Amino acid sequence: MQKVAEIAQKRAIQLLNQGAVNRVLGWKKGEFPYDETPAVFASADELKDFVYDSFSSPNLSKYLIEESRKEGKVLAFLKPCDTYSFNQLIKEHRVNRENVYIIGIECGGMIDVVTLKNRGAVGLTGADDDGENITAHTLYGDVKVRKEEVLLEKCQACKGKKHVIYDELIIVNPQDEKPRDRFAGVEAIEAMTPQERFDFWRAQLSKCIRCNACRNICPACSCLQCVFDNPKSGVASKASPDTFEEQLYHIIRAFHVAGRCTDCGECSRVCPQDIPLHLLNRKFIKDMSAFYGEYKAGEDSETRPPLVDFSKDDVEPCIISDKGGDR
Amino acid sequence: MSVENKEFKPTIVAFCCNWCSYAGADLAGSGRMQYPADVKIIRVPCSCRVNPMFILRAFQRGADGVILCGCHPGDCHYSTGNYYTRRRMTMLFDFLDYLGIERGRTRVEWVSAAEGARFASVMNDFVKKVRDLGPNRKITDLRCKPVEKEGE
Numbered sequence: 001m002q003k004v005a006e007i008a009q010k011r012a013i014q015l016l017n018q019g020a021v022n023r024v025l026g027w028k029k030g031e032f033p034y035d036e037t038p039a040v041f042a043s044a045d046e047l048k049d050f051v052y053d054s055f056s057s058p059n060l061s062k063y064l065i066e067e068s069r070k071e072g073k074v075l076a077f078l079k080p081c082d083t084y085s086f087n088q089l090i091k092e093h094r095v096n097r098e099n100v101y102i103i104g105i106e107c108g109g110m111i112d113v114v115t116l117k118n119r120g121a122v123g124l125t126g127a128d129d130d131g132e133n134i135t136a137h138t139l140y141g142d143v144k145v146r147k148e149e150v151l152l153e154k155c156q157a158c159k160g161k162k163h164v165i166y167d168e169l170i171i172v173n174p175q176d177e178k179p180r181d182r183f184a185g186v187e188a189i190e191a192m193t194p195q196e197r198f199d200f201w202r203a204q205l206s207k208c209i210r211c212n213a214c215r216n217i218c219p220a221c222s223c224l225q226c227v228f229d230n231p232k233s234g235v236a237s238k239a240s241p242d243t244f245e246e247q248l249y250h251i252i253r254a255f256h257v258a259g260r261c262t263d264c265g266e267c268s269r270v271c272p273q274d275i276p277l278h279l280l281n282r283k284f285i286k287d288m289s290a291f292y293g294e295y296k297a298g299e300d301s302e303t304r305p306p307l308v309d310f311s312k313d314d315v316e317p318c319i320i321s322d323k324g325g326d327r
Numbered sequence: 328m329s330v331e332n333k334e335f336k337p338t339i340v341a342f343c344c345n346w347c348s349y350a351g352a353d354l355a356g357s358g359r360m361q362y363p364a365d366v367k368i369i370r371v372p373c374s375c376r377v378n379p380m381f382i383l384r385a386f387q388r389g390a391d392g393v394i395l396c397g398c399h400p401g402d403c404h405y406s407t408g409n410y411y412t413r414r415r416m417t418m419l420f421d422f423l424d425y426l427g428i429e430r431g432r433t434r435v436e437w438v439s440a441a442e443g444a445r446f447a448s449v450m451n452d453f454v455k456k457v458r459d460l461g462p463n464r465k466i467t468d469l470r471c472k473p474v475e476k477e478g479e
Contacts, residue, residue: 186425189425190425194424194427194428194429194430195427196427197425197426197427198426198427198428198465199427200427201426201427202427227380242468243468244386244387244466244467244468245468247383247426247466248380248383248387251379251383251422251423251426252379252380252383254422255379255418255419255422258418280422283421283422283425284418284422287417287418287421287422288418291414291417291418292414306414307411307414307415307418308411309414310407310410310411310413310414311410312400312401312410314400314410314413314414314417315417316413316417316435317413317416317417317420317434317435318434318435319417
């Protein structure tokens with residue numbers, strides 16, 4: 001990973017000096033070594049702060065909505081799953097493709113800091129990643145864990161290591177594709193009784209503090225005026241004592257990104273209350289593929305998403321109602 | 328007044344499209360066909376006009392069941408509206424089911440302007456289903472509900 005970061009940094013400086021791009025969108029160290037934040041670098045000097053390692057989980061695609069509308073070309077580093085989000089944004093005419101130079105960067109999976117800390121890495125100061133194991137450096141010595149065990153949820157259910165859109169690639173260690181079951185969590189909930197499902201979601205959703213982080217981070221939530229910001233919408237933008245409001249927010253949010261969600265997993269990652277929001281989005285993805293044919297949002301930049309399309313012989317909604325049709 | 332004698336009267340919201348189902352309801356009325364008075368009809372220009380939020384709002388404000396009626400696929404006044412409705416509502420209703428809300432509380436039916444009898448039978452059937460399910464306590468604003476002393 002260290003090597004990838006060096007190559008990426010060198011290449012960024014080269015492109016800046018050539019004048020091919022006039023700024024670079026990447027990651028830099030945050031307050032702590034493990035909370036890396038997206039940053040725009042405008043010069044080779046600033047690029048000294050550039051980092052890329054197993055904590056570079058933020059998806060940079062959403063930042064390109066704004067960046068690609070500015071003067072001049074921007075260089076962006078996108079991980080494989082980020083390229084899906086970017087493709088989806090092109091489809092929705094939210095980004096200006098001409099103004100973005102994309103370097104697809106290799107990704108070996110990102111670490112979930114919370115899980116890592118729970119594994120004993122308290123006082124974390126950094127980590128080394130050899131692909132198989134993570135050696136976490138802490139104030140109290142090193143902690144070694146298997147990487148597989150501390151991956152972010154989105155990486156445990158990785159969509160694949162293939163970049164779907166790029167201008168050039170930086171891949172040092174080609175990653176092998178491991179078939180992963182994305183829908184196991186959804187199926188586990190579907191197998192419960194309605195009452196169990198209700199209790200599960202009531203317990204999860206009532207934790208919501210309505211910080212709106214899931215909406216703000218979501219590359220699909222790119223409306224200039226969000227329905228939840230409309231004071232007339234009747235949806236309070238704060239934690240609500242009313243159980244309905246909790247459900248409403250999450251149902252509507254998931255429905256608004258249905259068919260456009262690339263399952264980049266950012267919502268679950270940023271949720272301060274650890275609500276498994278990906279399970280809501282994946283339910284829609286699973287249903288759509290089941291009812292309207294295999295569809296992966298962001299795989300290309302042309303296909304119409306299922307919910308803005310139709311065919312004359314679609315399934316009837318009674319397939320799920322009590323009228324006798326089975327699911 | 329004892330609880331046992333109080334029969335549960337559900338509140339049903341029916342979104343009916345202006346061109347087919349609303350006329351179908353009209354025909355049911357002028358043909359003197361009986362269907363429960365629990366059904367509250369809301370006229371919409373097209374079944375496609377119904378935002379998922381409308382359905383959730385209906386539940387919030389005390390509906391026990393929501394039914395959406397539109398023209399038969401292929402007969403939409405605006406050519407394609409109900410095809411979109413069909414996809415949207417399939418998604419939404421399966422999602423509500425996933426959240427644990429009973430499937431019987433939501434339904435989509437296609438009723439044409441000539442199908443007064445069908446409108447009445449659909450409503451009779453739906454109201455019966457919702458009555459069997461009992462009051463909606465799962466997806467509602469609990470502050471809107473009277474306190475009930477049952478075990479639930």
